[in-house]
Amino acid sequence: MKVELTSKAAEKVNEERLVKLFLEMAKINGPSGKESLVAAFLTDELPKLGFQLTFDEAHTNFNGEVGNLIAWHKGTDDTIPPLFFSTHMDTVLPTEHLKPIIKDGVIYSDGTTILGADDRAALASYIEAMRAIIESGVPHGPIELILTVNEQAGLVGAKYMDYPKIKSKKGYIFDSSGDVGQIILQGPYSSRIWFMINGNAAHIALNAEEGRNAFLIAAKGLLNMKLGEIDSETLANIGIIHGGELTSIIPGSVTLGGEVRSFSKEKLEAQLKHMQETMEVAAKKYQGTVEVRIDEKYLGFNISEENILVQTVTKATDNIQVSSYLTKTLGGADTNVLNENGLTCITLGNGFQNIHSFRENISIENLVNTGRLTAALIEQWYERHKSQ
Incomplete structure (x- = not known):
């Protein structure tokens, strides 16, 4: 049954294109500290969408291959405060020789490797969301991608981030096993x-x-x-x-x-x-x-329900016909470190399951909804600030 969306940008998210992109990215081997192939893919792909790229030198602190990637898109209206989306480029184990299997609307590996949905699902969804934004023609403010390395080893890339390179102050991190609609306001x-x-x-x-x-x-x-x-x-x-x-x-x-x-x-x-x-x-x-x-x-973080990030994502989930709920988690994420370093962000669910194991999987519904919600957030962020 076709879902009726009230987000013009989210409507342009293409399921077939997103699934294909996710599978392509999941196969790129990039365990913690060895993310150069992932960075190379993004270096080729993101400029096609209008992003300007900067790498920091975080990797020199732990003998990694490449630093954190910060990508800037100027948007169509620079009077709008920039909004960032963040996730990590590494996987907890290699995905070399990944053989994905799709069964009953769920993507698995063949059981000999992890799937890498944590967090190639977010990476692919951010790219597809930007494609949808461009194709829809909706106006939007500047968008920044903060893509970290060596996250799985203990949020290491985020700890060594060159924070003065980041222009935005508020954003979202899709990096949780909850279905799309999960909004995590507190971390430990x-x-x-x-x-x-x-x-x-x-x-x-x-x-x-x-x-x-x-x-x-x-x-x-x-x-x-x-x-x-x-x-x-x-x-x-x-x-x-x-x-x-x-x-x-x-x-x-x-x-x-x-x-x-x-x-x-x-x-x-x-x-x-x-x-x-x-x-x-x-x-x-x-x-x-x-x-x-x-x-x-x-350090822990605790974001108020009244924060504009919460109000924006609550409205955006409504616009893609997804139920939202507020929660907290004792799991750590880059969200902790980014908040500790002067940014304000919250973690959102993107629905991967059984992470860090060969049973890892993600439903196509959650993958597509991650792309839709990212697009709807960009659209809603613009509308909220324009109406003020």
Whole structure:
């Protein structure tokens, strides 16, 4: 059944063309830090749509192939404040030799690679939306694309972004597993915590009495540590354990790595303190020592329902006949880092599923609606500012 749209630009989004573009882009191999082929494709494609391109030098901070890409389209009316759309160029795993399969309106890989819908779906949709904007002839303000590298490794490209190169102040990031219509207003604070636990190494047969097993110290600490869902706003996890030399050696050291996320900065700090003190108590009780290091990953954000970005996307979803809803997530995205660096943006759902696995998929409906909503946002952003 044909959906009746009230967005002239969204009507021009071409499903066949978008699916073809997505499949082409998904096949471009670009795991984190190795995005040069993706950048080359965009360097060829975006100028055809009127974008001027700039790369920063973020990659020099982590031995990557290419920096973040910032693309500027002057629009048809420069009295309108510019609007940006952002996503990342990398995938969590390679998509080399990708063989896509379409079944019952859903795009999968053949099960031997990831699909790369996270987030080639947004990249392809942004391009198709700009094609639709141009073909529709609707007036629009300047549009900026902020396309990051090395996102999957921990929002690294965004952290090293050359922010003075960015001209716009407000925008959207399509990068969530929720269906199109999901509007994420709040994201978490997140920090990593590392424990370097020391006991005393010894041979089990020659001097076992001198041994103090660092594994047992760590185990005692973990047993007394609150982990998992701490409350409705806070999560904590230990995800890395490194240590040991030989099966005959009582281990004298072990390193643990974990992470805490919370919507509340105070709760995040309280949980980190609890984890540190719990391990320190265990180390002291069993005659060991522990060094603790805390690394801030990113800050949280919380956008008001009254913000113009929220009002614009709510109207734009209505214009493409998609239901919208407001929510929050403990998942991290470039949204956290961009907001931390003086921009204002929110995360939107584009409907990829089972990401970071060979079962990854996206429905054609969500892919097309991502393109439609991007076009409708550009159109609605212009209309909202012209009416003021």
